[in-house]
Amino acid sequence: FQDQAEQFFRSGHTNNWAVLVCTSRFWFNYRHVANTLSVYRSVKRLGIPDSHIVLMLADDMACNPRNPKPATVFSHKNMELNVYGDDVEVDYRSYEVTVENFLRVLTGRIPPSTPRSKRLLSDDRSNILIYMTGHGGNGFLKFQDSEEITNVELADAFEQMWQKRRYNELLFIIDTCQGASMYERFYSPNIMALASSQVGEDSLSHQPDLAIGVHLMDRYTFYVLEFLEEIHPDSQTNMNDLFQVCPKSLCVSTPGHRTDLFQRDPRKVLITDFFGSVRKVEITTETLSLDPDVVGFESKFPEEELATEPLKYAEQLPVAQIIHQKPKQKDWHPPGGFILGLWALIIMVFFKTYGIKHMKHVF
């Protein structure tokens, strides 16, 4: 018992969060959504509640007109497991899954009007699991076919998280082509990273389903999920087993991992430290002794009823703040002098090439 108690306290975290991101949309990327939803299911089964999961999906599979079984997303052929189900809570759906929103969730620089379910309210004792899947390349990950996130931006975001102590330990799993390039640039402490393929390799999908007509899952995530099915909340399986999960014979690509930034030995890190939510508990041995016959209590700070007028809509906007702030510089434009100089140069060269006599007429 002493050993178990020690192990419980060894990782030092008191709560768990998960950020699961599927960066693709469109029907032929069915497998990425199935990947993410399967990880979501496992993480919920092992104990992390929805309030601690930020799920970002394009969510256009279940109700897609091309889906022969509407309102379902299957992760295994023969339609064994519907991972969509009744209680999927998608926090960022459809066009809200952008690089900006993802980085805002991670760094916490979120507009004040964002609801609690869309925020990552982690603290310095949170272990966070970040799972990303989609199409990627050497050093970048594609978001919804229109933008990219580079490994440098991701590393900077994690550094911003570390500066503000928004995590205790972070596990980063990525299942894309050339996934190992995404964790090359990390430099913040306490991060462990796993990827489905090395730089220069493609991650392959597992199996197509002839009835649905698309590939249902990616190989790496499929075998990771098989591995997670064996885990229950009090498993003692450690991370080293997760590293062995998909050997080249099954996965065709070579999965990689990175543990140099992580302080503890991966052999001592439990899978449930990241995938589950095993709380540390202490038996309560102290009590207060209260006097039940206390008659009434006069609070030192009585709640005052302030007579307020109902606010009109316009008054709720911080007008003064909006008027007086400098306009936000959205795009970088070259300075004006540069363009003028460039044009002057072009015109001079034109006149020089075609003859100076034209210039006399201009001036």
Next chain:
Amino acid sequence: QVQLVVPMTVVFGPGSVPGDLPRPLPFRDVQEMEISVNLRTSVTSRYEMRYRSTTGQEEAALTAATAREADAALYPLQDNTLGSLTMYVVPETSSLLPQGINVYVGKHRSTLVRAVGALAALQARLREVTQLMSFRASSIAAALSDRVPDGRLGPDARRYLKSSLGYEITFSLLNPDPKSHTVDWDIEGAVNRYVKPVLDKLSLVANFSVDSQILYYAVLGVTPRYDKESSSFLLSAHSLPHVINPVEARLGSSAASLYPVLNFLLYVPERSHSPLYIQDKDGAPVSTNAFHSPRWGGIMVYNVEAPASPQASLPLHVEVDMARVMEVFLAQLRLLFGLSREEVPPEFLLEGLGNEGLADWELDHLLWAHTVENIATVSTTLTSLAQLLDKIGNIVIKDDVASEVYRAVASVQSAVTKLSLGHLQAAFQASKEAVTSSERAFFDPSLLHLLYFPDDQKFAIYIPLFLPMAVPILLSLAKIVRETRLRKKEPTKMD
């Protein structure tokens, strides 16, 4: 450099003055101690002691029969500012303190200390008292523990609630078997009677909001074992961590507030699993039948007595004894904040708390730790903000972000100054303002590094556009220059 100043008054009652005082009473003395957090950071604590003898009123108060009465009589006569301590030294043979007890710690900020012969020994005892009542080196170091990169303190150094501007407390009643039990709890009355006094006292530390709910058909995640010897059901200590998770999904929280939530759950076991007891590590049933989880909250199991006759009609009506329940919940609240009475040396006697829930000096304890933590948080936040601005040279700082940064800097400077003057309350308020401003500045949505392009990306975008266009221009420029030079060289050749 942060200096924590504790103003202390040591009052010698008649017959308790030690023989070897360096100067005649009254006099002042200062003791400094350094608390090193890591190799580079340290916090100095400075105890400014004022030694004097008792006034007539105090002497009269010290003639009371028991320590508690003496303490109550002395309360209006002392300086009760936050952070200060008063110690009354009574003669060795005094009967105020029971046998074997050398220090009596009152509810407010005073203690009665039994005299010892020499001044040095008395000072050692006084030092023990200050360690208990104001702050310990370990508690300050723990408050700064997340700024300690080498993790020397171990992973469970900081399990207590972090300093925050507010906390939400939620009381939940879990009734998994409504067919057998109809449970009534007068939570509003209990909150008004028992919880509000404690929260009022803590209102200096943060804003608290309280709500409550009743959940039906909420089961624990673990099936308890039946124990034949005690004919009851037992939950062993190592299955407790798995109890919370299935319930947590249903607990919910207020959508609008971002404050940390403390959940207190009261579980009434099903009729088929009654009575249910929690076992600790050694297999003994826990007297409170409750457990808590750091930074989350607590759970208590409330057993319903079996009905007198087995033919009693279901559902049974259960009226929850809120006093007993609140005793446990409030104790858990204290433990979550880190106010425990377990590490008290054996010759200390602590006054019972009554309905107020915490002593004034325990409040001071919290304030010291939170102030230091706030100051550390603000300095690291502003430092990392400055590093971010250094890294991304063209980031745009809005006016309101700049003003928040200035305000944070001014507040944190004022907090450090006030700490070095010994004004704990003002220092705490200043540190709270500093934290609010610095968090608002750091987490401003406009500071996202994604919005500002690094230089290499700018080159990557503009070179493919401008380079092809620049080639003929540069070549033509070169041609112009060459021709001008030629013309200058041979002006006479043109006939």
